[in-house]
Amino acid sequence: MTITREQVRELAQFEDASASAVSFYFQPSAARNRAHKEDGIVLKDLAREALTGAAASGAGASARSSVDHILERWEELRGKATQAKAMFACNGKEFWREFDLPATLSGPQLFIGRHFHLKPLAEQLNALPRLGIALVDRHRARIFDLVGAELTEREGMFRPLPRRGRGDGFAGYEGGHAQRRVEDEVRHHYKLVAAVLKDSLERGVFEKWVLGCHETQRTHVEAQLHPVVAEALIGHFPADLARISRSEMRARAEQALALWQSNRCATLVAQTLAEARSRGRGATGLRRVLRALELGEVQTLLLGENLQAHAVECRGCGHLDAHLVSMCPVCGRSTEAVVDVAEAILPRVISSDVELLYVKSDPEFDRVGNIAALLRFRSHDVAQILPAVADQLRQAGALYPGRLRRFASR
Numbered sequence: 001m002t003i004t005r006e007q008v009r010e011l012a013q014f015e016d017a018s019a020s021a022v023s024f025y026f027q028p029s030a031a032r033n034r035a036h037k038e039d040g041i042v043l044k045d046l047a048r049e050a051l052t053g054a055a056a057s058g059a060g061a062s063a064r065s066s067v068d069h070i071l072e073r074w075e076e077l078r079g080k081a082t083q084a085k086a087m088f089a090c091n092g093k094e095f096w097r098e099f100d101l102p103a104t105l106s107g108p109q110l111f112i113g114r115h116f117h118l119k120p121l122a123e124q125l126n127a128l129p130r131l132g133i134a135l136v137d138r139h140r141a142r143i144f145d146l147v148g149a150e151l152t153e154r155e156g157m158f159r160p161l162p163r164r165g166r167g168d169g170f171a172g173y174e175g176g177h178a179q180r181r182v183e184d185e186v187r188h189h190y191k192l193v194a195a196v197l198k199d200s201l202e203r204g205v206f207e208k209w210v211l212g213c214h215e216t217q218r219t220h221v222e223a224q225l226h227p228v229v230a231e232a233l234i235g236h237f238p239a240d241l242a243r244i245s246r247s248e249m250r251a252r253a254e255q256a257l258a259l260w261q262s263n264r265c266a267t268l269v270a271q272t273l274a275e276a277r278s279r280g281r282g283a284t285g286l287r288r289v290l291r292a293l294e295l296g297e298v299q300t301l302l303l304g305e306n307l308q309a310h311a312v313e314c315r316g317c318g319h320l321d322a323h324l325v326s327m328c329p330v331c332g333r334s335t336e337a338v339v340d341v342a343e344a345i346l347p348r349v350i351s352s353d354v355e356l357l358y359v360k361s362d363p364e365f366d367r368v369g370n371i372a373a374l375l376r377f378r379s380h381d382v383a384q385i386l387p388a389v390a391d392q393l394r395q396a397g398a399l400y401p402g403r404l405r406r407f408a409s410r
Helices: 005-013 035-056 060-077 119-127 170-202 215-222 227-232 246-277 286-294 341-351 363-367 379-399 401-408
Strands: 021-026 084-090 095-101 109-113 131-136 140-147 150-158 208-213 233-238 282-284 298-304 311-314 335-338 355-359 371-375
Touching: 005 095, 005 119, 005 341, 021 060, 035 060, 035 109, 060 084, 060 109, 119 341, 131 170, 131 246, 140 170, 140 246, 150 170, 150 246, 170 215, 170 227, 208 215, 208 227, 208 246, 215 233, 227 233, 233 246, 246 282, 246 298, 246 355, 246 363, 246 371, 282 286, 286 298, 286 341, 286 371, 298 341, 298 363, 311 341, 341 355
Parallel strands: 131 208, 208 233, 298 355
Antiparallel strands: 021 084, 021 109, 084 095, 131 140, 140 150, 282 371, 298 371, 311 335
16 A cells, blocks of 8 residues: 555654554565575564663553564565555554555664654655656557556547548648648647646646657647646656556656756755845754744755754653753653654654655755755744734724724624
């Protein structure tokens, strides 16, 4: 089962007070002698280490049954699974979820805590959003969607072109008329394809899409696209609809997606840092970004792969603080040290539908702490508006005192 954003949001909102939520990521090894036996040894070592760490915080006993459940499921899949897997278990709350992932995991990982460990999952979703692929020629079209590792054909369209007669008629008149009729049919075919793509985007079948067609046809296809569909187009590749294989189509689409994401990430990093320097809609550094997240200001969060920072989290209200205080400044309850700041941030980022991008190998981004955010607004901008609004209300009160009092009393 391929994971959806709604299911990731469900995982992000899960919390277990006994710290017995278990997250497991696994990718089958390449075929080699005794591979399955080696996988089993690695997994049992991971489970032992995770349970030892959980026991130190008093959660080992309740987490053990969830870990055993995962080990049993792995035994069932051993030698059969071909895709990477993510499993989330909390037997104390009767919670179990299992998903297929693209084969890009670095290795098996197992975590135990109050929340599920979502960083590998967030990286996967960031790498492969719901992607549409449209293969188009002059009278046919095939539309696919690529979600994670699953490629599904959604639509097939065929529009036969009108047949030409034996001759072109007097002075070639009939030939020109027939050619115009063919071009009209082709244009109408492209319009139908554009309408299907628009409907798919509106229904959320995919978020972005890639076009595969002959280069001579690309401008004619794009001329028929609705602005919303044109904005969602992230790349194109040359394709012969009759000959291209599914594996080649997937590879070409993923290449186009990777190029688009790389360019977009570089653009957003430059924009965010420029906005932060001018005190506009940008924030850099852990303290400023955490504050912006709590105020609901963040539109896009940028995390560097080299992010290393210290923070504490309140056991009561969940407040994250870059200052290593022992008591929460919000609710007054005790705090605990956060081992992985990026992981602690993820649940609120996912629950708030904040866009998340991972930044790799950017020296300028390293210098600002490997964390930044592009903001929707700044709270102090709103605060500056309030005095002007108060003046307007005072003036309205002076002009219409009775009406304002009656409105305020409702």
